[in-house]
Amino acid sequence: MVSMVAMATDIMLPTLSIIGEDLGITDPNHTKLVVSSLFGGLALGQLLAGLISDSIGRKVTIYLGFIIFIVGCLISVTATSLDAMLIGRVLQGFGAASPRIITVAIIRDSYKGRAMARIMSIMMAIFILVPAIAPAISQILITNINWQATFYFLIAMAAIGLV
Numbered sequence: 677m678v679s680m681v682a683m684a685t686d687i688m689l690p691t692l693s694i695i696g697e698d699l700g701i702t703d704p705n706h707t708k709l710v711v712s713s714l715f716g717g718l719a720l721g722q723l724l725a726g727l728i729s730d731s732i733g734r735k736v737t738i739y740l741g742f743i744i745f746i747v748g749c750l751i752s753v754t755a756t757s758l759d760a761m762l763i764g765r766v767l768q769g770f771g772a773a774s775p776r777i778i779t780v781a782i783i784r785d786s787y788k789g790r791a792m793a794r795i796m797s798i799m800m801a802i803f804i805l806v807p808a809i810a811p812a813i814s815q816i817l818i819t820n821i822n823w824q825a826t827f828y829f830l831i832a833m834a835a836i837g838l839v
Contacts, residue, residue, distance in 0.1 A: 741774025
């Protein structure tokens, strides 16, 4: 669940120029907004995720986060303009914040001392590994299918997390 943010960020890197062409973006700097808009949603989501989970529960908040993330992916995959793409990416970041933040809270709630440090180390190792493999996954998807396949891959990851 923690790797969703890293995957959603780094899987886009090889696709930026292709997305720019398909959406008719003439300024290459504007395609970078596809990455940075995710962080805008993530920042806002992190502010709210903890408060919401304290009110309605951690599990429900994680589920809502995954659903919002999937909706953002669906908006992005069907985007025909940069504005629609950015709305989808902001929603993806907002949705990914809940699983990211609440996973850490669950670990802190469940473990203490060395056990917590061990689990956090494993979690960080996975988080560090994802940026290394995400561009390769993206390249395979865009070479064999299209750039939209990267969003379907993210939807599949979120669906697995939901289950």
